[in-house]
Amino acid sequence: MTLTRHPTAESNCRVLFRPREWALFTQPRAVVGYVVTLVAVDVLLAVVGLCTTVLRAEELLTAAAVVASGAVCVEAMRRLGMPQGMVRDLLGTWWIPVVLLLPPLYALLTPIPLYLLMQYRIQRAVVFRRVFSAAVVALAGFSASTVFHALVPGPVVLLDGVAGAAGGSALISGEGIGAAVLCAVLFTVCNTVLIAGALRLSVPEEPRRTTVWDSESLLLDAVEVCVGLIVSVLCALSLLLLLVVLPPVLLLQRSLLFQQLQTAARTDPKTGLLNAVAWERVAKTELARALRTGCPLAVLIVDIDHFKKVNDTHGHLIGDQVLLGVATALNHQLRQYDVVGRFGGEEFVVLLPGADMAEACRVAERLRTRVGRTALPVNDTTVTVTVSIGVALLRVHGRDLLELMAAADLALYRAKDSGRDRVCLPVAKAVGIPVRSANDPPAEARGS
Known part of the structure; x- marks a missing residue:
């Protein structure tokens, strides 16, 4: 049963100072440990990254442009509506350019503003689930970005008079494209495995292949990787090309969400069965x-x-x-x-x-x-x-x-x-x- 009334300030204070009443602690202990460990690892990596990474204007501008494009997609999701339960979106289109074009620190930080926007502009989800989703994307992105920059190190470049991205010239080389494909796939696999781990711990009886490894999910992952690589190459050429790629990405995302909304209209949100x-x-x-x-x-x-x-x-x-x-x-x-x-x-x-x-x-x-x-x-x-x-x-x-x-x-x-x-x-x-x-x-x- 879902409570629709808004909690009062008094009830919020009671819950805030009673950790056992938080939604996270109603989950199995394995899930609690999994979520806390994942978030702690992300925080530790972010602190180390902030201490060891030199922030450059070109990189900050690239990150801001990609996050702004993602924010436009989030607003489009709000206008269309969101189904209940696990939702597939095309936000990976914007994570992959961050993974490939910027230092690993940015992969840890850029999910934060977009997930905050989703929380307050689309749907007030259970906080720990939203935090977990951001932590999964951050850790998967950090891992893939670390591997890519180890394989293809690249300097900061200016490609056409507009601030380009770190490693942009390396990305559009033959060797860089191969490494980019590998690391984009690595990002998607890590993201899926981390989510599957949480699902497995929360519902041990659920078969692995029916949760996140079905054929439709694999097809969507492939599409997301392909579109993300295209966006990455265009960003490497010029950030202004984001204005060209944004409309088709919005159309793809709208089609995907519309299909999920149709499915949600036929299913029971608590059990996933037909209503x-x-x-x-x-x-x-x-x-x-x-x-x-x-x-x-x-x-x-x-x-x-x-x-x-x-x-x-x-x-x-x-x-x-x-x-x-x-x-x-x-x-x-x-x-x-x-x-x-x-x-x-x-x-x-x-x-x-x-x-x-x-x-x-x-x-x-x-x-x-x-x-x-x-x-x-x-x-x-x-x-x-x-x-x-x-x-x-x-x-x-x-x-x-x-x-x-x-x-x-x-x-x-x-x-x-x-x-x-x-x-x-x-x-x-x-x-x-x-x-x-x-x-x-x-x-x-x-x-x-």
């Missing part, structure tokens, strides 16, 4: 296909048992993590073409195309067992939950989605009335399938 409207739209399509072809189909309604007690005992932030954990467990136990969504509150809905009665009960029992084995670490203890599941079959319990949902909901109430943590059918006796419970043996062992 109720999107799930219903897909379910109706699958139902029409099943009726036309004569294939079986099943609907499941999954409800977390005693979820209110979890919220009352541990707080709504932990409740949100439980929702995400259950959603992840459900997703991992289903086939690629099964359709799962969040119906509302603590209820989830699953559509099983091609599943007959035996298969639907088998899948439902597998889901129930898997969720019951999921333990969420909270401070010095763990939170475990169980689920009750109602099952309804096409043509057996109804011929349209409304009838199937009503039948599955009735079965869910039967499961809760029977003691929870079990799978039920709405008319078990009529169809000859006994009610499943947590203590029952598997269907194969009972001869069903």
Whole structure:
């Protein structure tokens, strides 16, 4: 649950002097240690860089021009709107020129103004997440910049009467281009690995390939690297060429954000599953296909048992993590073409195309067992939950989605009335399938 009211000054003071109430410290200990370590390393490198780097006017002008271009992109993002959750943008287009054209110190410092602008002009995100994002970009940029300047050292140059960039002449040489491509890829890989590490620590059950290594993300990374290299070369020629490259970058970013906004309109922000409207739209399509072809189909309604007690005992932030954990467990136990969504509150809905009665009960029992084995670490203890599941079959319990949902909901109430943590059918006796419970043996062992 997200609180929409603005905190008062008094509540801000209470939270400020109670570190355990900060949002960071509601995360698993591994995540807290990871974030604190990353930020501390960045601060230490920045202090050392400030003591060892000579600041030059040409470099400061280049950094200011790149940051100003990034600020224009941030303002464009604000006007279009931002989806919830992890957002892909093209700000790497502006990080890469800093990495390649300026000393490593600038890679540590330039993310700060842009992320401050994002925080106060676009969306007031949780502070530690915004700081973590800036720290990841800074550390990845510093690493790539250090490697590039070790491979291709270059002096400060004036290319056309306008202040150029440090290392600009080296960049546009054949050797410099090869090193630039290598280090731009290194920056992207480091950035992705650091983010994947945080995701892995916060949600250990999430497969690596489905978080940040999917094909679409790799394609976006490749586009970002290519555009960033183009911007770097143009900056090396003249900073005035930023005015030429800025409009196409804005157009690419707008297209990317628009696609993410469309996806966000179909998904539940807390779990990443389809929301109720999107799930219903897909379910109706699958139902029409099943009726036309004569294939079986099943609907499941999954409800977390005693979820209110979890919220009352541990707080709504932990409740949100439980929702995400259950959603992840459900997703991992289903086939690629099964359709799962969040119906509302603590209820989830699953559509099983091609599943007959035996298969639907088998899948439902597998889901129930898997969720019951999921333990969420909270401070010095763990939170475990169980689920009750109602099952309804096409043509057996109804011929349209409304009838199937009503039948599955009735079965869910039967499961809760029977003691929870079990799978039920709405008319078990009529169809000859006994009610499943947590203590029952598997269907194969009972001869069903």
